[in-house]
Amino acid sequence: MPTLLEVRDLTIEFRTKAGIVHAVEGASFNVERGEAMGLAGESGCGKTTTALALMRLLPYNGRIVRGSISFEGRDLVPVPEDSMRAIRWKEMSIVFQGAMNSLNPVQRVGRQIAEPIMLHEEAEPEASFKRAGDLLELVGISRNRLNDYPHEFSGGMRQRVMIAMALACNPKLVIADEPVTALDVMIQAQILDLLERLRRELHLAMILISHDLSVLADTCEQVTIMYAGKTMESGKTMDLFTDPKHPYTQGLVGAFPDIRGPRNMPEAIPGDVPSLISPPSGCVFHPRCKFAFDRCTKAEPALTELSVGRRAACFLYPQVTEVPPRPIAITEV
Numbered sequence: 402m403p404t405l406l407e408v409r410d411l412t413i414e415f416r417t418k419a420g421i422v423h424a425v426e427g428a429s430f431n432v433e434r435g436e437a438m439g440l441a442g443e444s445g446c447g448k449t450t451t452a453l454a455l456m457r458l459l460p461y462n463g464r465i466v467r468g469s470i471s472f473e474g475r476d477l478v479p480v481p482e483d484s485m486r487a488i489r490w491k492e493m494s495i496v497f498q499g500a501m502n503s504l505n506p507v508q509r510v511g512r513q514i515a516e517p518i519m520l521h522e523e524a525e526p527e528a529s530f531k532r533a534g535d536l537l538e539l540v541g542i543s544r545n546r547l548n549d550y551p552h553e554f555s556g557g558m559r560q561r562v563m564i565a566m567a568l569a570c571n572p573k574l575v576i577a578d579e580p581v582t583a584l585d586v587m588i589q590a591q592i593l594d595l596l597e598r599l600r601r602e603l604h605l606a607m608i609l610i611s612h613d614l615s616v617l618a619d620t621c622e623q624v625t626i627m628y629a630g631k632t633m634e635s636g637k638t639m640d641l642f643t644d645p646k647h648p649y650t651q652g653l654v655g656a657f658p659d660i661r662g663p664r665n666m667p668e669a670i671p672g673d674v675p676s677l678i679s680p681p682s683g684c685v686f687h688p689r690c691k692f693a694f695d696r697c698t699k700a701e702p703a704l705t706e707l708s709v710g711r712r713a714a715c716f717l718y719p720q721v722t723e724v725p726p727r728p729i730a731i732t733e734v
């Protein structure tokens with residue numbers, strides 16, 4: 402059986418009045434069936450753009466310049482929009498960033514969950530509403546609330562409704578873009594537990610996008626760290642968190658307080674994410690990197706295999722195996 406999702410050298414640009422924005426450059430990763438993969442990095446590093454490209458939902462001024470998105474062995478990049486409609490929601494779905502605020506305020510939630518089932522599965526209204534009730538219960542809300550309006554739900558419950566909608570057509574892969582941002586800590590834990598339970602019970606694959614590494618720590622087997630549209634490091638979650646190799650990953654991990662061991666102050670990464678219209682020469686991270694040396698300003702490090710399943714793009718490590726032309730496999734098969 403082929404890998405569920407294989408992304409190779411995905412490169413995405415946006416045309417804007419200010420110039421061409423190089424939003425994603427050469428993203429490559431795998432997601433296996435039933436596996437959770439985390440995409441992490443600061444805001445504006447290309448995580449959401451990557452997610453939208455996977456769903457082929459880039460805005461009008463965005464385009465995939467090169468690369469492939471192979472879903473069950475079929476490249477989705479050249480697939481016509483008509484055929485994409487049969488894949489979107491039925492094969493892979495997305496919980497959009499800030500989605501809990503995008504429910505239609507004047508429509509009952511049952512109707513909003515049932516609609517994609519009627520549309521994509523051509524199911525009868527009665528069967529669709531029954532499934533909507535089942536989905537509500539699956540995410541921990543009584544089916545008696547099918548006729549309630551969004552304003553009658555708390556933020557956490559609205560996020561559960563959005564997750565129910567993403568599951569409406571039994572997809573194999575769910576992309577959750579910042580699913581717990583803007584929720585308080587207790588509700589965050591409940592939503593993450595829910596996603597983890599659904600993944601195990603439904604054998605779902607998941608791409609969890611977050612700027613918060615702690616969100617990914619318990620949920621994902623693999624993590625890819627992005628910065629300024631490029632992959633900086635990838636590997637098993639625990640390896641990345643306990644022994645980060647790339648200076649950017651070290652900075653992200655160091656920016657979080659650790660309640661174990663001696664009390665150390667979290668350290669912020671100095672500087673800002675660079676402009677993606679005119680990114681820095683050489684290593685894109687060099688203006689913020691405390692280890693930068695002359696070569697870093699002139700040449701770009703290749704994503705290099707450090708050990709099995711572990712890759713980093715940094716001159717501090719020997720540049721032995723460059724990613725192109727060899728494809729990256731985040732999960733070793």
Ligand code: SF4
Pocket residue numbers: 647648649684685686687688690691692693694697702714715716717
């Ligand atoms: Fe820092 Fe140089 Fe490594 Fe880039 S290549 S992360 S600038 S040491």
